[in-house]
Amino acid sequence: MQQAESLAHNDDERVQVLIGFIRVYSGCREKLDANWLSLVEKTYRQARQIDSQNAALWYYTGAAYKSVSDLDRAKAFFDDVRDYSNDPFLNEKAKEALAHIKEIAAAKPATEAGKKIVLKSFITRAEFSCLLIQEGKAASLASGRAAALPADVKGHPYAAEIGLAIAMGVPGMEVDEKGAFRPEDKVTRCQYAGVMAAMLKKGLGESRRLSPETVETSPFSDMTDDEDCLESMMIALQNGMLEPMDRRTRTIGPQQPISGVDALLGIRAFERQVNESQGR
Incomplete structure (x- = not known):
């Protein structure tokens, strides 16, 4: 220069x-x-x-x-x-x-970490944990007690948040069969929807039944009827926690990474659903 x-x-x-x-x-x-x-x-x-x-x-x-x-x-x-x-x-x-x-x-990112993460075009499992705990206050689902930290998380800047995210007991935020959390793995939209749908079920308890309970036909051009995360994608979509990538082509992008701002927007929708169910 x-x-x-x-x-x-x-x-x-x-x-x-x-x-x-x-x-x-x-x-x-x-x-x-x-x-x-x-x-x-x-x-x-x-x-x-x-x-x-x-x-x-x-x-x-x-x-x-x-x-x-x-x-x-x-x-x-x-x-x-x-x-x-x-x-x-x-x-x-x-x-x-x-x-x-x-x-x-x-x-509306409220924390310094959240303000940085929402700028990203993709987020890692560690950053997702941070958004859930710092921004979404999801630690209540873990009763405020962190799980034992996997070896690949110790020393990580978001180690405390990851421990609480694991303790929520939500499918998708657990350690793998080798006991690793893989904090730097990117989170796909499919994985994100799975976690958010499971959190919503746990957060609502028996107060409200989620729709759809079963999905037989995919409404998306880029998902087949037998894909495992189809139901989670539909729950996330119908509860405002996820938006289609392109409504015109009916694409949802299950294997595309979730962006920081889309992840936090979905967390805000989750909060609204839980607050409404509790009369807040």
């Missing part, structure tokens, strides 16, 4: 180099010190003095703010791209980012 800066011969090239610096700072933020965002802001101000109407500058600065959950500032930059840019690629990217921000606002 330093070499590119020295080779920039006009304002357009200088702005492109500065945008490149913003992207590098954002992409390498975990390797930089805590002041990386101030570097982004300084670079943005430098580029704005040259070209205050550059859509790429708006977009990548907005993306930097979004990565630290400063959603109001991020939204302002993405709004500018959507409203004033003629670049179809950046327009589409800005619309996607704005839709994601709207979903995050609906999910």
Whole structure:
């Protein structure tokens, strides 16, 4: 990047180099010190003095703010791209980012861990455990007592949450036949639905019977009638804990990873169902 800066011969090239610096700072933020965002802001101000109407500058600065959950500032930059840019690629990217921000606002992450996890396009079993316990307060299903930790979890940042998630006794959050939890495995939408459906049954108890009790025909174009998780997917869908991937093509994406924001939105739906059943 330093070499590119020295080779920039006009304002357009200088702005492109500065945008490149913003992207590098954002992409390498975990390797930089805590002041990386101030570097982004300084670079943005430098580029704005040259070209205050550059859509790429708006977009990548907005993306930097979004990565630290400063959603109001991020939204302002993405709004500018959507409203004033003629670049179809950046327009589409800005619309996607704005839709994601709207979903995050609906999910209402309340913890620092939750605010980070909702930004992810996929989550691990450890992160799912964290959302369930920290955000969803699902520890009540474990009577507040953590299970003994498997060897592959000891020392993990979310070890306490994993112990409580295992103690819930919910299928899908248990250890495997070798006694491992596999905290870094990705969670598929099918696996997610299985856990949420089982949690809902446990959380509601006998207060309400879930529909459907049996599913004979798959309504989804990407699931067959005999797939094991079809019933769980239907329960999650009909209780607002999961949304189709594409209503037009009737796809549910059972083997696709669940995103952080979709997982938390489903947990919020679970909370609403349980609270309503208890008259809260």
